[in-house]
Amino acid sequence: ATVSGVLKDAGEAGFIPTPPWFQPAKAEQPEPPILGQPVEREAAAPSADPAPPVGQPSRPPADGRDTRPTLGTDTQAPPRLPTTRVAPAPTTPTAHAALEEELAAIRRLVGQVLQSSRRAEARVAQVPESGQTAVAPSVSTGPIFDLYMRLLDNQTSTEVADDLTSAVRDDLTASELSDAATVRDALLRHLAKRIAVAQETQPPTRTQADRPTVVALIGPTGVGKTTTVAKLAATYKLRHGRKVGLVTADTYRIAAVEQLRTYADIVGLPLKVALSPQDMTAAIEALSDCDIVMVDTAGRSQHDAARLDELGEFLDAARPDTTHLVLSLAAAESVIYAATERFGALNPGNLILSKLDEAVDFGVIANIAARVGVPISHITTGQEVPDHIEPANADRLARFVLDGQAAWAVSTRGV
Structure with missing residues (x-):
């Protein structure tokens, strides 16, 4: 036995303390391979229970041991990385048109729900003849609804928008309400009537002899x-x-x-x-x-x-x-x-x-x-x-x- 071996065994056994100057010999590290030369690898020891081919069930070990994980053990399946599924974007004009139509329909539906809840109380009117309540017809579909939503998008108040669309609906027939151009002209006409402007056709002039x-x-x-x-x-x-x-x-x-x-x-x-x-x-x-x-x-x-x-x-x-x-x-x-x-x-x-x-x-x-x-x-x-x-x-x-x-x-x- 070498001196270092004796000192190491004695120190591990607790007979003598390990001197501070003693450093145990390190295991020899293999030299790094030289680029371009083949690397020799040691052959792996044969496994007692070789893995079955892919696609076939695993066979139990020869000694009859049950190697399946049981409830309560620490054996866990490897974590799965989160995945995000992204639908492909429309790439054709037809697909784009279908997407725009679907978005427009969703927008109309949301607008109907919001406006119905916001203005439900104001839409209820008292019927003098029967003493019952009746709900005024709401703006639901068609060109008049599109213009109604546009007014709201431009921050027109709900009261003003309701008043305008109600006037247009009362002014036009059912067939006219289905024509976008007719509805637009009627809405602009009623809107202009509600915007009071000064009737100043000429600039001011002197009205008194002694005063401008x-x-x-x-x-x-x-x-x-x-x-x-x-x-x-x-x-x-x-x-x-x-x-x-x-x-x-x-x-x-x-x-x-x-x-x-x-x-x-x-x-x-x-x-x-x-x-x-x-x-x-x-x-x-x-x-x-x-x-x-x-x-x-x-x-x-x-x-x-x-x-x-x-x-x-x-x-x-x-x-x-x-x-x-x-x-x-x-x-x-x-x-x-x-x-x-x-x-x-x-x-x-x-x-x-x-x-x-x-x-x-x-x-x-x-x-x-x-x-x-x-x-x-x-x-x-x-x-x-x-x-x-x-x-x-x-x-x-x-x-x-x-x-x-x-x-x-x-x-x-x-x-």
Whole structure:
């Protein structure tokens, strides 16, 4: 026996501790094969129970032992990897058409369920003759349902959509309700009737010998009042030959006066600045030789009652013949309603809907028309002065409400 062998046996037996300097000899490791040379492999020892050929049942061992797993043992089947089955995508026009038709049918079904549950109570009407309840016929299938869903997709309120489709259904016969073009024309016609617009065929002109016609714009902050004032003033002068003056009371916003002064210099309009209600009266008197005086006011939050009262004092001093409330269609619908309620105390006679080019959904136009009850005088469609402003047209606004961004894209191409 070698010294290392004796030390190893004695240490394992516990007779003597293994010295720290002792390292047992490692088993010899085979040299790695050289690339390109054959590798010699040892033959595997023959198994006592060779595996049966594939497809044949296994034979029991010769000694009669039962090698099958029993309940409660740790023998488990190897885990199966999760698999995901993906249906092949349609590759032909016919398959695509069938898929689109199926999706449309699902959408209609879901829409029916949602709208039925949402409006079930409102659809129930009392029958005076019998004292019983009857459910009004609902919009279920056909072109009228497709247009109904389109209105909802464009964020038209359920109440407005129900009212429109009910009017169309009452107006058309059964055969007409099956024709998509007829139903569309009828819906646009009823929609246009419900969007009140100002009947302004000609721009304002001087109505008093000693005083110009005063037009004031009010509204929340950031709706584009100053740019809209410049657009209207430039339109009245350049396209209609009116003599126009400008008065601004927007001395709170940084560079607001300079912004309007720049427009005034370009178009060639006189500009006055009113720091107080007394200044407003003096400014309008100084522009008494003008046909029209456009008044730009400071933007006010609909939640700031004190500032709204101050704005009212400026309007009392200006004594406008027409007051336009400017609302941005890029704002949330709840913000628009809050602004109309608070600024309604200032008695605006018209609405100007600004920033249609930034709007996402146009159904809010019909919602505003149904809820506010103030006619729309103008819409603004961009920032260019004076091109991107136009008198409100009910037929065009109706197409915006029904067709959404598609109608807007067509209008911007001039089609």
